[in-house]
Amino acid sequence: MSILFIGGSRRKESINAKLKHRLVQVAEKHTFDFELLDADALDAPIYHGDHEQAEGVPKAMQQLAKAVAAADKVVLVSPEYNASVSPLIKNAIDWTSRVDGQVWKGKKVLLAAASPGGLGGIRGLSHLRDILGNVQAWTAPLFACCPNANDETIAAMDDDFLSTFLSQGD
Numbered sequence: 001m002s003i004l005f006i007g008g009s010r011r012k013e014s015i016n017a018k019l020k021h022r023l024v025q026v027a028e029k030h031t032f033d034f035e036l037l038d039a040d041a042l043d044a045p046i047y048h049g050d051h052e053q054a055e056g057v058p059k060a061m062q063q064l065a066k067a068v069a070a071a072d073k074v075v076l077v078s079p080e081y082n083a084s085v086s087p088l089i090k091n092a093i094d095w096t097s098r099v100d101g102q103v104w105k106g107k108k109v110l111l112a113a114a115s116p117g118g119l120g121g122i123r124g125l126s127h128l129r130d131i132l133g134n135v136q137a138w139t140a141p142l143f144a145c146c147p148n149a150n151d152e153t154i155a156a157m158d159d160d161f162l163s164t165f166l167s168q169g170d
């Protein structure tokens with residue numbers, strides 16, 4: 001079982017990157033095979049049809065599409081902005097959906113978020129699920145959200161809950 005973890009914030013002190021690492025710790029305990037992509041791997045110009053026509057899909061987005069295609073599961077850890085999804089993730093889905101082979105079709109995708117707010121980013125994940133539905137991914141029913149997120153609350157997330165979260169789609 002290979003799991004690809006992708007973060008949706010490039011901020012140095014990103015709480016979503018910290019949640020991603022917390023999930024990776026749990027995956028390690030269960031000896032899941034995994035690959036980590038940090039959010040810099042999602043860096044690409046905002047989708048532009050003229051750009052695509054002139055230069056094709058950017059290299060970074062082609063590599064991302066390959067990594068998604070190779071994984072059994074993808075875990076997306078996305079911050080919530082104005083009750084919606086990380087633009088970095090949305091843009092990456094837009095670009096990778098333009099790569100031949102429909103890399104998201106049937107892909108098992110698990111969604112997680114951390115937020116300093118009380119809702120833990122769940123509204124953004126609902127939007128992300130809709131977007132992923134459009135590219136025909138399978139999204140897992142259980143989200144892993146960390147409200148009031150900081151180092152302590154992320155560390156205190158329940159291991160059993162996180163491993164149930166990661167086992168979805170097995």
Ligand SMILES: Cc1cc2nc3c(=O)[nH]c(=O)nc-3n(C[C@H](O)[C@H](O)[C@H](O)COP(=O)(O)O)c2cc1C
Pocket residue numbers: 009010011013014015016017079080081082083084114115116117118119120121
């Ligand atoms: C433009 C903007 C909009 C935001 N909107 C929300 C929001 O709707 N809900 C929420 O929980 N947090 C919101 N936040 C706060 C983010 O959750 C917070 O900045 C978080 O630390 C971003 O994730 P990161 O630490 O992984 O970079 C917003 C932040 C910004 C900059």
